Amino acid sequence: MKPLSLSLRLGLSVSMMGAALALIIMSLTYLALSLQLNLIAKNSLHGKIKQIEHSLNEDMDTNTQIKHPHDLQDIVLAHKNLNLSIYGVDPPTDNFIASEEISLPSYLPDIPATINTSFHSWTDEENTRYLTALKLVKLTDRKSVRVLLSLDRSEDKTLLTMSLKTALFSMPALLLLIGSGAWWITHRGLSPLIKFNKTASLITTRDLTHRISTDNLPQELSELAKTINFMLNRLNDGVQQLSQFSDDLSHELRSPISNLLGMAQVTLSRERPSEEYKTALECCIEELERVSRIVSDMLFLAQADHSASSIPFDYIFLEKEAVRVIDLFSIAAEEKQLHLNVDGAGIILGDRIMIQRAIYNLVSNAIEHSPTHSNVRLAIEARRNKVSLSVINSGEEIPAQHLPHLFERFYRVDQSRSRVEGGTGLGLAIVRSIMSLHGGTAEVSSTPEGTTNFSLNFPIVDR
Amino acid sequence: MRILVIEDEPKAADYLQKGLSENGYIVDKSLNGIDGLHLVSQHNYDLVILDVNLPGLDGWDVLKLIRDRSNTRVIMLTARGRLSDKVKGLDLGADDFLVKPFEFPELLARIRTLLRRRENIAIASILKVADLEIDSVGHRAFRGSKRIDLTSKEFSLLHLLMQHTKEVLSRTQIISLVWDMNFDCNTNVVEVSIRRLRAKVDEPFERKLIHTIRGVGYVLEDRE
Numbered sequence: 001m002k003p004l005s006l007s008l009r010l011g012l013s014v015s016m017m018g019a020a021l022a023l024i025i026m027s028l029t030y031l032a033l034s035l036q037l038n039l040i041a042k043n044s045l046h047g048k049i050k051q052i053e054h055s056l057n058e059d060m061d062t063n064t065q066i067k068h069p070h071d072l073q074d075i076v077l078a079h080k081n082l083n084l085s086i087y088g089v090d091p092p093t094d095n096f097i098a099s100e101e102i103s104l105p106s107y108l109p110d111i112p113a114t115i116n117t118s119f120h121s122w123t124d125e126e127n128t129r130y131l132t133a134l135k136l137v138k139l140t141d142r143k144s145v146r147v148l149l150s151l152d153r154s155e156d157k158t159l160l161t162m163s164l165k166t167a168l169f170s171m172p173a174l175l176l177l178i179g180s181g182a183w184w185i186t187h188r189g190l191s192p193l194i195k196f197n198k199t200a201s202l203i204t205t206r207d208l209t210h211r212i213s214t215d216n217l218p219q220e221l222s223e224l225a226k227t228i229n230f231m232l233n234r235l236n237d238g239v240q241q242l243s244q245f246s247d248d249l250s251h252e253l254r255s256p257i258s259n260l261l262g263m264a265q266v267t268l269s270r271e272r273p274s275e276e277y278k279t280a281l282e283c284c285i286e287e288l289e290r291v292s293r294i295v296s297d298m299l300f301l302a303q304a305d306h307s308a309s310s311i312p313f314d315y316i317f318l319e320k321e322a323v324r325v326i327d328l329f330s331i332a333a334e335e336k337q338l339h340l341n342v343d344g345a346g347i348i349l350g351d352r353i354m355i356q357r358a359i360y361n362l363v364s365n366a367i368e369h370s371p372t373h374s375n376v377r378l379a380i381e382a383r384r385n386k387v388s389l390s391v392i393n394s395g396e397e398i399p400a401q402h403l404p405h406l407f408e409r410f411y412r413v414d415q416s417r418s419r420v421e422g423g424t425g426l427g428l429a430i431v432r433s434i435m436s437l438h439g440g441t442a443e444v445s446s447t448p449e450g451t452t453n454f455s456l457n458f459p460i461v462d463r
Numbered sequence: 464m465r466i467l468v469i470e471d472e473p474k475a476a477d478y479l480q481k482g483l484s485e486n487g488y489i490v491d492k493s494l495n496g497i498d499g500l501h502l503v504s505q506h507n508y509d510l511v512i513l514d515v516n517l518p519g520l521d522g523w524d525v526l527k528l529i530r531d532r533s534n535t536r537v538i539m540l541t542a543r544g545r546l547s548d549k550v551k552g553l554d555l556g557a558d559d560f561l562v563k564p565f566e567f568p569e570l571l572a573r574i575r576t577l578l579r580r581r582e583n584i585a586i587a588s589i590l591k592v593a594d595l596e597i598d599s600v601g602h603r604a605f606r607g608s609k610r611i612d613l614t615s616k617e618f619s620l621l622h623l624l625m626q627h628t629k630e631v632l633s634r635t636q637i638i639s640l641v642w643d644m645n646f647d648c649n650t651n652v653v654e655v656s657i658r659r660l661r662a663k664v665d666e667p668f669e670r671k672l673i674h675t676i677r678g679v680g681y682v683l684e685d686r687e
Contacts (some may be wrong), residue, residue: 284678285679286678293647328638353645353646357648441592
């Protein structure tokens with residue numbers, strides 16, 4: 001089954017709540033009304049009884065004769081829903097005042113009356129409700145009579161029934177009104193989502209430029225829209241980088257491959273002495289080594305992106321690895337009359353080959369960019385929150401606009417300059433990758449005086 | 464020593480057969496796993512070189528089936544260098560695992576190591592090639608009766624070349640064994656070190672022992 005729309009769901013649940021609420025209010029109203037009507041009925045009976053008592057006191061003589069029964073009846077007759085019966089007590093007599101309109105239930109006249117008014121509710125055969133007030137009235141001659149004053153309550157009943165009916169009949173309409181109101185409000189409130197939908201349907205990997213406009217959006221949705229826009233920005237950057245990267249990759253591979261092809265074709269174009277074939281093959285191998293290095297560097301980067309958790313780490317003494325790398329470069333440094341030195345010490349957790357590789361790449365760059373007769377210094381510092389290894393060399397300043405991009409794949413500071421012999425353009429990207437695998441960072445800074453400092457920051461080892 | 468190459472790319476299979484034959488091995492080749500298995504069951508090979516990516520029956524299946532019936536040593540070749548592949552190969556019983564592109568001398572070196580494992584040759588402390596002699600315990604080198612002064616790296620390099628006399632060692636192998644750098648680094652340290660070693664070991668003398676195989680590596684041998 002298709003899930004209900006949000007507007008419909010909200011509309012339905014609001015109507016249910018409305019229904020429950022209306023029901024509660026209705027029953028409370030009904031209860032209050034009937035209580036109030038009872039009270040009014042009792043009060044009016046009480047008042048009438050008082051009047052009757054008063055006129056009985058004046059009118060009745062010792063013979064239990066009523067001088068002016070009309071006066072009594074006048075009190076009652078003004079209200080056609082009232083009915084009066086008076087019985088003698090000692091000796092018991094029949095009703096003094098004959099009003100045949102209602103027949104009291106047989107038990108009522110027998111209920112002993114007191115001087116305090118008592119009330120009895122009853123229903124006759126025609127299902128009409130009555131309230132009867134019963135009181136013992138002492139006459140002047142010390143005799144007593146029982147006064148029964150009955151009130152026909154069919155009007156009250158009709159009123160109650162009518163109010164109940166009205167409420168019940170209006171209920172469905174009310175519910176419909178509340179429900180559709182809720183639906184409409186929700187629907188209107190959610191209408192900005194259509195914007196989201198429109199934008200989302202426009203986005204593909206080819207075109208990530210669409211953004212959700214945050215104008216006139218309610219606060220909650222505007223936050224969401226901003227987050228989504230940020231996400232799209234990041235995705236866009238990622239996709240741009242990726243496509244730039246594959247462009248670069250094919251470019252980087254194209255030149256050695258075209259060299260190879262050309263060399264082989266030229267060599268084969270005519271007969272040559274075998275020495276020349278040999279030279280050509282040797283050249284091919286050099287070119288191929290470059291291709292092979294680019295491919296293995298790429299593979300390394302691709303793996304580094306995915307194998308974050310599967311590499312076992314050991315304790316590594318950074319100074320030992322630094323010295324090992326320096327050893328490898330001692331001859332190159334000697335030829336350029338550079339002075340290489342390592343100072344400081346620090347222990348980290350890591351993969352030895354990767355750490356060597358990161359240090360190697362930095363030192364290799366430093367030596368390449370150092371002028372003759374200068375120093376390349378490897379400084380290891382164990383600080384409170386990190387262990388860092390810095391490779392510091394002097395040379396030309398790296399312009400500030402290049403600094404944030406140096407660790408990108410195939411990034412060149414000088415576009416016109418071709419790759420240094422054998423370089424793949426991936427060295428610093430590999431450094432960054434290695435550092436992120438180790439939970440650390442790689443940073444670079446360069447001063448106008450030409451001191452360039454590449455540093456590897458490792459997290460400290462908990463021991 | 465008899466080697467079987469199971470590799471579906473004809474060019475790769477050809478150059479492997481050629482290269483290995485020229486290095487003194489008897490080499491058979493097969494372009495698919497089924498033929499390869501058939502050959503394994505018919506001959507007693509000392510070593511099988513097995514490509515992972517084969518049509519039909521792939522390298523993993525072939526490896527399992529070979530392991531079911533023999534203890535022949537197996538070197539797996541793959542174009543995919545994922546760690547999980549390597550672990551899988553070694554788990555299934557491969558003896559070694561090489562990622563393409565690899566250097567031919569490295570393959571040769573691994574084959575030699577694998578085949579040598581059985582023989583357990585004791586490594587002598589004194590090595591001698593022609594009139595060049597080194598004493599690895601005393602860290603001394605002599606050419607005839609003349610003592611040669613070497614730095615410690617130069618000595619390590621010479622020691623390595625003499626241990627593997629007549630074997631071509633690639634630059635990567637030398638860097639890994641002498642400088643303990645185990646990744647493919649692009650440095651000229653080997654070229655320069657060899658040049659310096661030559662200046663001390665070869666140049667003053669008539670018989671040249673250290674030879675460059677351009678594009679491949681270096682070898683120390685007496686060619687006379």
